Amino acid sequence: MDLVSIAGVLLAILAVFGGNFLEGGQPEELMNLPALVIVLGGTFAAAAVQSPRDDFRRAFRLLRWSFGKNRLDYEEGIHQVVSWCVIARRKGLLGLEAEIGKQSDLFLRNALQLLVDGRTPDVIHGVLEAELVSREQRDLRGAKVIESMGGYAPTLGIIGAVLGLIHVMSNLASPDSLGAGIATAFVATIYGIGLANLFLLPVAGKIRALVQQRFHYQEMMLEGLIYIAEGQNPRVIQLRLQGYLDQDA
Incomplete structure (x- = not known):
């Protein structure tokens, strides 16, 4: 679990409620279920209409991934490739067959299988x-879905505010409640802008960065496996892959 990202979300929420409190407001003033339904429901619906089903489903898998354990250890990856090279030199490429089942990453399993098959x-x-490349493009499209939701959310917030004002204007017979009603109406705008700028757009940016980082990591692993197929020395492979460590800094 990415505690830094979770802490960032909590800090954003605290900043909004804290700022409202410092202005003399009360927490309950920012609580409005109808506004929340309009903003969340409308945002998800708009994204679902715009996006192909596979991209929409992938977006939510990526959303969970972005808050999960997603750090890639380049040094450990290099060590893994070097250990595979040692096994291949001692037992031949077939000796790597036992390593296939140990990998949770489908890409690495496929890579090792091709190596064992003598390709x-x-x-x-x-x-x-x-x-x-195909996986990177699919995931970037998923990130684009979340980014598009960040574009829809503020607009849905405005719609929620307008609907709230319509409700207020229909109750002009009670002037004492107009001020509170108008304030409640604009809570939807806060929800829309806050959801977009404090969550959806930052998460979309993080997912793009994670996708690119994973691409470079797997590219490094692929290069190492090709060196093994070429019969390179373990020390040579380690030195050649050292350049990827700069991308982990």
């Missing part, structure tokens, strides 16, 4: 590079 470096690179 040439060109074939391994062609197959896995296409898989890398």
